[in-house]
Amino acid sequence: DRPWFRRGRAHDGSRQEKGVSHDSMGKSSVFVVAVLCAAIAELAAAQTCSCVRRAEQTCTALESLGDGLCSSSSFSCEKCECVADGEGSETCNVNSASALVFTDDEGMCALQTVTYAECPASTDAGWTVATQSANIMSCDSACAAAGGACNVDRMIALNNLGAVNTTAFAAAFEAAGMSCDSIDAVSGAFYAEPIYPMVFVLSGAPQICSYNLETSPTCAATRSNNTLNRRICCCGADASCPL
Numbered sequence: 001d002r003p004w005f006r007r008g009r010a011h012d013g014s015r016q017e018k019g020v021s022h023d024s025m026g027k028s029s030v031f032v033v034a035v036l037c038a039a040i041a042e043l044a045a046a047q048t049c050s051c052v053r054r055a056e057q058t059c060t061a062l063e064s065l066g067d068g069l070c071s072s073s074s075f076s077c078e079k080c081e082c083v084a085d086g087e088g089s090e091t092c093n094v095n096s097a098s099a100l101v102f103t104d105d106e107g108m109c110a111l112q113t114v115t116y117a118e119c120p121a122s123t124d125a126g127w128t129v130a131t132q133s134a135n136i137m138s139c140d141s142a143c144a145a146a147g148g149a150c151n152v153d154r155m156i157a158l159n160n161l162g163a164v165n166t167t168a169f170a171a172a173f174e175a176a177g178m179s180c181d182s183i184d185a186v187s188g189a190f191y192a193e194p195i196y197p198m199v200f201v202l203s204g205a206p207q208i209c210s211y212n213l214e215t216s217p218t219c220a221a222t223r224s225n226n227t228l229n230r231r232i233c234c235c236g237a238d239a240s241c242p243l
Contacts, residue, residue, distance in 0.1 A: 050088030051080045051117050052152060053237070062100045062109060070100055070109035078237075080119035086220060090149045092117040124148055124236025127176040129199065132230050136195055136223040139233035143219075148235030150219035154243070155234050159197050161243060162211030168243055173199055173209050175242070176232055181206035187214050194221040198231045 059077035062070045080092045094117055101112045125148035130137035143150040162169040162183060170180040178199050186196065196212040209232075219233075234241035 047094045048091050049082035049094050049117060050085050051082050051090050051092035051119075052088050053078065053080050053090060053119055053149065054153065062102070064100060064109070065107075068109065069107050070102065071107070072102075078119070080117040082117050087218070090120055092120060094118075120149075124240035126234070126236055126240040127172050128233045128235045129173070129176040129178050130231040130233060132201060132227065134225065134227055136198070136226045136229055136231060138222045139217070139219045139231055139235075142231065142233045143235035146233075146235045148240075151234040151236060151238065151241060152217065152219050154238055154241045155197070155217045155219075155232075157243060158232070158234070158241075159211045159217055160213065162197060162209075163213055169197070169211070170209060172197075172241070172243065173232055178209075178230075178232070179207055180209035182208050184208050184210040186210050186212050191215075193223050194218040195223055195229075195231055198229045200229055202228050 057077055057079050058074050059079070061073045061075070063072070064070055080090070082088070082092065082094065094115060096113050096115050098111050099114050100109045101114065102108070103110050125143065125146035128142055128146045128148070130139065130142035131145070139150045139152075139155065158169065158172050161172075163185065166183050169183060173180050178201075180199070191212050192215055194215050194217045196210060196215070196217055198210055200208040200210070217231075223229075
């Protein structure tokens with residue numbers, strides 16, 4: 001997720017370098033940067049932010065055509081996005097770099113300083129069931145223990161899947177080493193915490209996997225004084241948490 005460069009030739013014959021960057025506070029874009037003297041000077045990281053990793057996003061490449069004009073193309077990419085403190089599952093460096101950006105709707109462009117969230121290196125532990133303890137463990141803690149980063153978007157997708165495809169819903173728990181003897185939809189004020197989906201585990205009793213369509217899970221959510229329920233967490237990229 002750091003800027004990368006590929007040398008080429010502009011329409012006027014001057015040298016170019018392509019650079020990948022992420023625009024303001026994590027909205028990712030890819031730019032083709034015209035450089036005449038040296039590679040793009042990336043500024044040292046001045047701060048960090050709480051962030052989430054987004055897979056299968058759309059990035060845009062800008063290419064200089066000369067005379068202040070640029071063309072653009074799009075492709076699928078992964079990016080990190082800064083969010084409010086405490087809402088992110090990872091910590092990103094916030095970096096700056098010079099890159100081409102559009103300045104109007106007519107294709108005019110110019111070099112400007114853009115800011116982007118640099119995704120940290122991560123490992124993929126896949127679907128993980130939080131450790132049973134006196135309190136319901138957060139997915140942030142479960143994923144940290146498993147060696148991965150919490151992927152809240154995938155957990156939201158799994159929670160929603162419970163209402164439309166119980167086989168695929170149960171398969172995620174099986175991938176984490178648990179089984180669903182039954183699947184239950186919960187709702188109401190008692191179940192309002194964003195801790196679903198989860199599994200009820202009691203020795204000798206059926207294991208009940210549950211989801212809640214009235215609230216979306218978060219990575220940090222927990223519940224105190226609850227020893228029988230365990231959260232299921234996606235700890236890594238989408239591909240490591242199949243649905």
